[in-house]
Amino acid sequence: xxxxxxxxxxxxxxxxxxxxxxxxxxxxxxxxxxxxxxxxxxxxxxxxxxxxxxxxxxxxxxxxxxxxxxxxxxxxxxxxxxxxxxxxxxxxxxxxxxxxxxxxxxxxxxxxxxxxxxxxxxxxxxxxxxxxxxxxxxxxxxxxxxxxxxxxxxxxxxxxxxxxxx
Numbered sequence: 001x002x003x004x005x006x007x008x009x010x011x012x013x014x015x016x017x018x019x020x021x022x023x024x025x026x027x028x029x030x031x032x033x034x035x036x037x038x039x040x041x042x043x044x045x046x047x048x049x050x051x052x053x054x055x056x057x058x059x060x061x062x063x064x065x066x067x068x069x070x071x072x073x074x075x076x077x078x079x080x081x082x083x084x085x086x087x088x089x090x091x092x093x094x095x096x097x098x099x100x101x102x103x104x105x106x107x108x109x110x111x112x113x114x115x116x117x118x119x120x121x122x123x124x125x126x127x128x129x130x131x132x133x134x135x136x137x138x139x140x141x142x143x144x145x146x147x148x149x150x151x152x153x154x155x156x157x158x159x160x161x162x163x164x165x166x
Contacts, residue, residue: 011164013157017050021081021155023148025056026070028087028123030063037136038086038122038144045148064089064100064123068107075115081158082118082151083111086144088136091127101125118154122147 023046027039039058046056057080061070064087074083085108091097104123112119122143126132134140 009164011157011160011166013153013155013160015049015149015152016156017046017152018081018155018159020055021051022055022079023051023057023082023084023151024074024080025058025084025086025148026067026074027058027060028062028064028067029060031088031090031132034088034090034124034129034132034136035086038088038124038142038147041137041142041144041146042084042086042122042148045145046152049149049152051152063087064104067104067123068111071108071111071119072115075111075117075119078117080117081155082120084120084144084147084151085123086147087123088132089123089125090129090132097125118151118158120147120150120154 025039025042027035043056047053059070061067067085067087071083071085074080089097089101108119108121124132124135124143135143
């Protein structure tokens, strides 16, 4: 037997949007000067990889705290292939940062696990405004774009797993 015959099966997604795939972006309005850059990055990434702009829905929520609710509603509708969560939580002088960043992270993860719909996380949790700006399209890239690319790959992975019998 050759090594190829003994090799484990490998399944992974691609960065090509499936025809007709529908995406939702849940974007917080709080810290909008940062979040809008994330939204632009996400939409650009989706379009560059083949998403039909008419199949992208942007849902605005007041702040990061409200992101999990909207993600849950959208993911559980079963009308979307993936949901992309975008927001910016910037540390202040009170413990509010820890509470919000922790709960939005847990909430989005819970939605992804319970709904069976890919939900990707592009919520910045930074110590400073400068760090947020860096992650919204300058030195550190655009985390909105990164979250959109992860969504594309997860949708593709879901199709590949179905084809592999999982």
